[in-house]
Amino acid sequence: MAAGLLLVLSGPSGVGKTTIAHEMLRRFGGYFSVSATTRPPTSDEKSGVDYSFVAPEVFQNMIDQNLFIEFAQVFGRSWYGTPRQPVDAALARGELAVLDIDVQGAELVRDKYPDMLGIFILPPSEESLLTRLRQRGREDESAIQRRFRESTIEMQRARDNGIYNAFVLNDDLSAAIEEVACLVAERLKSQVTQRTQ
Secondary structure (H helix, E strand, O other), X not given: OOOOEEEEEEOOOOOOHHHHHHHHHHHHOOEEOOOEEOOOOOOOOOEOOOEEEOOHHHHHHHHHOOOEEEEEEOOOOOEEEEEHHHHHHHHHOOOEEEEEOOXXXXXXXXXXXXXXXXXXXXXXXXXXXXXXXXXXXXXXXXXXXXXXXXHHHHHHHHHHHOXXXXXXXXXXXXXXXXXXXXXXXXXXXXXXXXXXX
């Protein structure tokens, strides 16, 4: 049976996870998991591309039917979840399936998919993370400060929980992309070797 690779990318907002995820798909092919969420879209987001925006009752129905790999209420506000079926289908086809999720979600995924490749993307420094959050221009200063505090807590949790295979510093995007690509290529190669033995 073909078995693909589940790649879980985590890291604070603005650290470049999505850019890295899409570059992995460009190089290796596969499926990018679009999370479902109950929050409303921003003006530049498209449903089915950035997120699947669903009503709270639809999200609850998906929980009741066990349609998520993982789900959580984030920061006490909106719900987010990773739909199970498209990820399992990609893995069954022997493809790369990429999840861009937070640390809490990654912990739940590791329980269900122990062979996942977990990579946490780190900013060069906390100061640079704060600068990146401001440069995005999406939120006011109080929201930026809240997101920054949450990010520092999440980075510490990622270091402590032992579920990530690697931490990649993104102080140069092309170098970070190459490092992640090498980790993915190594894992894919070792899976092929194991299957042929």
